[in-house]
Amino acid sequence: MLQKLETHLEKNFPFLKGKKLLITVSGGIDSVVLAHVFHQLKYQIGIAHCNFQLRGIESDLDERFVEKIAKEFNCQFHSIQFLTKEYCKKNKVNIQIGARELRYDWFQKLYTEYEYDYILTAHHLNDVMETFFINLSRGTGLDGLASIPPINQNIIRPFLIVSRNDIETYANNLNIKWREDQSNAETKYIRNKIRHHITPELYKLHPNFEENFLNTVLKIHDSKIFIKQKIAALQKEIFTTKENDFIIDKNIIKNLSDFEIYELFKPFDFTATQEIKKLIATQTGKQIYSSTHTLLNNRDSLILSINTQDLNEDVYMIEHMQDIHHLPISLNFSFANKEISKDCIALNLEQTSFPLMIRKWKDGDYFHPTGMRGKKKISKYFKDEKFSLRDKENTWLLCNHQQQIIWIIGHRADRILTCKPEKENLVYISV
Amino acid sequence: MLQKLETHLEKNFPFLKGKKLLITVSGGIDSVVLAHVFHQLKYQIGIAHCNFQLRGIESDLDERFVEKIAKEFNCQFHSIQFLTKEYCKKNKVNIQIGARELRYDWFQKLYTEYEYDYILTAHHLNDVMETFFINLSRGTGLDGLASIPPINQNIIRPFLIVSRNDIETYANNLNIKWREDQSNAETKYIRNKIRHHITPELYKLHPNFEENFLNTVLKIHDSKIFIKQKIAALQKEIFTTKENDFIIDKNIIKNLSDFEIYELFKPFDFTATQEIKKLIATQTGKQIYSSTHTLLNNRDSLILSINTQDLNEDVYMIEHMQDIHHLPISLNFSFANKEISKDCIALNLEQTSFPLMIRKWKDGDYFHPTGMRGKKKISKYFKDEKFSLRDKENTWLLCNHQQQIIWIIGHRADRILTCKPEKENLVYISV
Structure with missing residues (x-):
């Protein structure tokens, strides 16, 4: 007999049917149950596990545990050992941020290399609640209350509609084994506070608290998007x-x-x-x-x-698509479908306001590189890509009017400000 | 020396300066401090107290207590004894709703009769928090999270930006006396739960929780209004x-x-x-x-x-302002400034969509009578106004396309759907 959880997923995420899904599994209860449910439902899945090597033998045991699950499910298994501490030290980020960068960067690489359709993570309703209250206490406004989105580009979080309790019931009923999750150390204290002291009290306020809360968060999410569109217009x-x-x-x-x-x-x-x-x-x-x-x-x-x-170098403004003759490099604007590469990006015409500009990099510049999560300093990008001083001096950045970097021209695009080619209403810019 | 509370009020409600303010005082700490602060700041105030006669001698002692404060402040004192239980029984409403109807109805009467500029109530930040969480648990969406508005027509709630704690500190520092508040019985249980079990935990999440929370609620309120306007357009x-x-x-x-x-x-x-x-x-x-x-x-x-x-009686649609010749009564549309009366209402052209319609009343019809808070059944209005059966049969209702009642033609308007004459872009409808 199918469980409540499985019915939930089939009903609410029908678009996953027939797709190739990369399920990210830490070995904790949430992600193990996620993999289990999708295996039970006979989806085509692969399992990815990151070994951050932060807890010695325990980390290795996690990895072996997840590998065993993948074998049992007879599905593809991807794993990687990160030198997390070294990475964080080198990049001057804390462990949580470093681990997240490493993790999502790698997931996106697997996504492309093994042609997955979606990446699935096991965030659930109680994660949303905890994020909601952390952001409420920090005053991050409507954006913060919208919390974790259920769908964010190719990342899907099908468990956002189910509670920790449902996941535990499922695991216990089917006698599923898991390993205790050690992640989220940074917000663990505050999340535990919410989990143990606030959430239980909220459940007592209304018999349908869970469902009502989720509906409210989804409505906030929709409201946020609506407002953003209207303000852009x-x-x-x-x-x-x-x-x-x-x-x-x-x-x-x-x-x-x-x-x-x-x-x-x-x-x-x-x-x-x-x-x-x-x-x-x-x-x-x-x-x-x-x-x-x-x-x-x-x-x-x-x-x-x-x-x-404030800029160290010359700035060349591009007032409209034809206004390219004065630029120090040759840029080409075109509506014809082109292949996206390091030499060609696509922008959505609706979301792009002229003037654009090209300029040299300055201290503090950052962008959101395609193919990874989070942002990266331009200086760090140059270093990782082994740019010489001369290379750096010769590199131009395409920016919007808010000075956000759209493209390190000829090298790497910003994934938020540029578009994938399947979208409509695009303009292609190439060198 | 001026207290934190007083600085707060002068800074955030500068428009109250020089106005005639009706302060509603139950005798509880919040409203007593509210009156005290505005007296200290030398505003022109009057004090209104409702004696609901629900707690015998205690109710009378409350009234005498508030009267003493008014005397001490040398300001106008208004009080009224309601036969609350009889009113609620007769109108088939619970005590809380009945008391609210009686209270706001009377405040609005005082407002008009004694020419006050604003009515002030003592709702504070913790009231907002409690309402926020009650509505979050009920799933009332963005509207519910916007909670209690700081300004609602002529009703101002200057304490929405201060916490219960600030009010208590003020009262203790200045040795202000008050009487224990017995109101809000209906939601008392759930409010107490939030007050004692949830709010204290939230305060622990962030040192600026209070301020951050308030900013979020105000932002939600603005977002809500923005969305409503855009959807109407x-x-x-x-x-x-x-x-x-x-x-x-x-x-x-x-x-x-x-x-x-x-x-x-x-x-x-x-x-x-x-x-x-x-x-x-x-x-x-x-x-x-x-x-x-x-x-x-x-x-x-x-x-x-x-x-x-679904309607019991004939319905006459009004497709545009000139479309009045087929109506069973004579209606006149005009842009010229007219006096609002029982025979003439004003509508905002932007907010009014044709077709309008006129029809007879049916069971379940209600409206929001001008000059009082809350809604009232049409049947109840007829009863209170001693309409004969024939009067009822001869009365027409002006409704919008959503079947909301705009006007009991020739008798009473809906205060939400009609406008005050000082607004712009009005059309006047008269009989």
């Missing part, structure tokens, strides 16, 4: 490009709500809405500064410009 | 009126997100987005029903129509 409508700046009609801003003003200027690091409103009310010529931009009151308009004085 | 854009129905292009709906579809059709009581998407995919002629509306798949369109068969 609003920006496109009222920010007009002139030379290197954005020009914004003051009278339009005056009619916006504080919320809209906040959301519009947040990407340019202006977060004090009252300051912007004050600026509008003062005389022409006044300006305010953020870490990246200047906002100038100029008669009927606000002029938003980049703080180029 | 979207509806106006894509719902076209034809005779008594709304016509919606199927291809437009296909390009909307699930979230947008949900929010668009929720007011018509269609909450299963998947059902609507399924309807679009099926053949022409299929329809689905909500409690109030029918949605029909008709070639390239969806047709949204009211379930008129």
Whole structure:
């Protein structure tokens, strides 16, 4: 007889049927049950296990334990031994962040190399609750309350709709063995507090607390996406490009709500809405500064410009797709379908605002390299790729108006700001 | 020396300065401190106390206690004795709802009669937290998490930014006396649970929990309003009126997100987005029903129509402002400024979608009478106003397309769906 968990998954993630799934298994109860359920349901799965070598023999026993499961399921097994401590020391990151970088970077490599359709992780509803309350206490706003997304590009978290309790019941009923999970050390203390002192009390408030909570989080997630889209459309409508700046009609801003003003200027690091409103009310010529931009009151308009004085090198603005003749390197814009490579990226036209710019790197620059999770300093990228001083000096960065790096031209793209080729409404940029 | 609380209030509610404020005081610590602070800050205040006569001599002692405070502050004192139990029995509501109706109804009367600028209540940050968690557990979505608004028409809650702890410190430091509050009996159990078991644990999660929490709630509140406005604009854009129905292009709906579809059709009581998407995919002629509306798949369109068969009496649709000649009573639409009365209401043009309709009352009809808080059954309104059977039969209701009652024509308007005359972009409807 199929368990509650299995019915849940078949009903809520029908799109996984017939796909090749990479299941990430630490050896802890959550991921072991995840693998078990998908094996039971006869999905085509592979199992990936990271040995971070942080707990001596225990780490090796975890690895052997997961390998045994893969054998039992007769499925492909991938494992890797990381020199985690060395990696973290070298990259000056804490163990949790380092382990996460290593882990997701490797998962994405397996995804590409072995042609998996999705990567599955075992985060569950109680993880969401804990993240929700950590973020509520930190004041991270709607974005934080949206918590862990159930689907994030090729990463799927099918257990977000089930509770720790359901997973434990499943494991006990089917007599499934697992090893105690030692991960999440950094937030373990605060998560334990929430798990033992807050969550149990919340369950007592309402018989359907679990379901009601999950619905609320999903609704927050949808609300967040809706707001982001609307604000992007609003920006496109009222920010007009002139030379290197954005020009914004003051009278339009005056009619916006504080919320809209906040959301519009947040990407340019202006977060004090009252300051912007004050600026509008003062005389022409006044300006305010953020870490990246200047906002100038100029008669009927606000002029938003980049703080180029902060940049070490020349900056070349690209005001529209044809505006490439003055650039120090040859860039080509095209709507024709091209193959994405280190020499060609794709941008979504809807989500891209001109002007773009190209410039040299500076200290503190970072990007989100394609094929890995998290962000990386440009300096670190150069080092890992063994760039000479001359290579570094000769490398151009394509950036958007918020100075975010879209592409280390000819080398590596930012995975958040660029698109995969299967999407619609793309423009291709190549060298 | 001014206390933290006083600085807080002067900084965050500057618009109260120089205004005439009605402070509602039960005699409990929160409201006594509220009155004290505004007295200290030399605002022009009046104090209102309701004696619900629910706790015998204790209720009378509360009243005398508050009266003494008003005398001490040398400010106007308003008090009233309600026959609360009789009222609730007669109106078939529980004590909490009955007491709230009586209370806010009376506050609004004082507000008008004594020309106050604002009504102040003493809800504080911990009340917000408790409401937040009650609503989170009930799954009321973003609306519920926005919790108690700091400003709601003429009602201001200046203590929403301060905690119970701050209020207690203030009272203790200044040796302020109060009487134990006995209200909120209905939610007392669940509120106590949150107060004693959840809130203290949350405070331990982050040193700035209080401030971070408040910022999140205010952001949720702003997000909610932003979403509502955008959805209203979207509806106006894509719902076209034809005779008594709304016509919606199927291809437009296909390009909307699930979230947008949900929010668009929720007011018509269609909450299963998947059902609507399924309807679009099926053949022409299929329809689905909500409690109030029918949605029909008709070639390239969806047709949204009211379930008129549920109504006992004739329904007359008003498709546009000139479409009044077929009505059984004489209605007049005008843009000229008129005085609002029982015979004339004002609607905001932006927020009003045609068709409107007039019809007779039916069982279960309710509205939100101007000048009081909460809603009231039409049958109850008729009873209270001593309508004869013939009066009831002769009375027409003006309703919107969602069948919400805008106006008991010639008698009383709904305070949510109609506007005050000082607003812009109004249309006046009179008999």
